[in-house]
Amino acid sequence: MGLAALLVLGPILSVAQEKRAMEILQRTLAAYGGEASIYLLRQKGQLRGFVKVYLEDGSTREGEITIRFLHRLEKQDELRQIELRFPNAPTLVITYDGERVWGTENGAPIVLRLRTEAAFRAELKHNYETLLRYREYKAEVKYVGREKRSGIDVEVLDLTLPDGSTARYFISARTFRILHIEYDVAVPRASKPIRFRDSFYDFRVVQTTLVPYRIERYEDGRLVQEIRFTEIAYGVQIEEAQFRPPGS
Template sequence: MFLRFKSLIPVILLTILSGLVVVGQEAADKTAEKKTEPNTLAPLVTSKNGLKNPTAEQLIETTIFVYGLGGGRASLNQIRKTAFERGKVSVVNAEGKMEQANYQRWIASDGTSNKRKIRLDQEFPTARYSLVFSDDKIFGIFNDSVFTPREDASRAFQNQIVYGLDTLLRYKENGSKLELGGREKMMGVDFFLVDVTDTQNRKTRFYISAKTFRVMMLDYEDAGIKYRRKFYDYNAAQGTLVAYRSVLYAGDKIVEETEIGTVTYGQKIDDGMFSAG
């Protein structure tokens, strides 16, 4: 079923963009002197030109449509209110070596990134601990005791939250600004570049495939270091599109690899999971 949907994406997108043209033209005829609403997508001249020269908002809205497997923002918000994932992660340790851990992640959201609650449990060969993001604060839990994480661990955890796919998928809820960064071809793949800047002026550049409208990479800069996260192994899960593997680079060096084993959405999560008590 998913393969059939994937094959229909270009047709569906053309239909959507063509629909925007018709609706936009009808609205223009009826309200020729009325100003465009700030949240309304600018109509395209033609569907062909629209695919070649879309606005940043049209690009992201199309991407949201694709990630919702046709359901769009409403579907994504409903599906992703809560999430639980389990998998493996490899990160660079204090000695500069890659160290692997099993992880579990719980996410509860009311719609905006900064109001999400996230708990990440990691089990390394020599230690097991949790990192929690709640009420815009980060703390750790070890043997039921709360601790303050090292600055580098806290920063890496926060960057996962700030510079991730949800930054794009929830741009409107977060009040973020959009800017088209042009178009670029890399390794034979044609990308649209879109910059998303949040209310704290943190910018993420997304590389959106011009063919599939999936995010294949994102760039950001933190503490003078340029990072790039690449996404692989996309597949459908409970009505949404999921990248089951991602690799994070600091410059040209791999500093993190994450592979999702299982992910489920919509289950009830005890709020105590995110409590320091």
């Protein structure tokens, strides 16, 4: 193929890929209940369930998890709080208050591990709702192509946020549900980033919007966490004060 043909073909492919990305995005938004459900219903909510942690020595720990969030449209961010309760262990709370990430054990302030804070911050940006809110976050979405994952045809999209951080989304070519997200997490003092993968299962409709009730997390290919939600509610009473550190 000559140089002239390549120069002509390049822009054509780019336009076609952009069009395909928009088609997939619109069908994905529709699968999750449409933009009205995403922007209006999912402004605040609470998710409860059970969490299972897979440790490096092969053992596991099981406990309860509660996630609270408050989406602030005017600031294009999301306040988030995760509460973890394990048997014979203090209650751990990790919170993003809009400025910083802080933690407590049984209400007493603690210094979070660098890896824990890095993973929490990454999850604030890289979750399945980020793709659904791509307009709000002014994200750039590119079509990568189609491939198979566990025998399922998936459409692959790359999402880039204004700060340059990226995530790859694997979307069912049949149902247009987001099945997996992959992204790298840079941990201070670590020699290289950790490749995270979040996989979503057991989709159910909650208040007109589609929600995964089971989420698995992998780090560099190893299963490290599984969450099974038992209760998900949107529009519950949640205030910004709930995300402030004790005594502030």
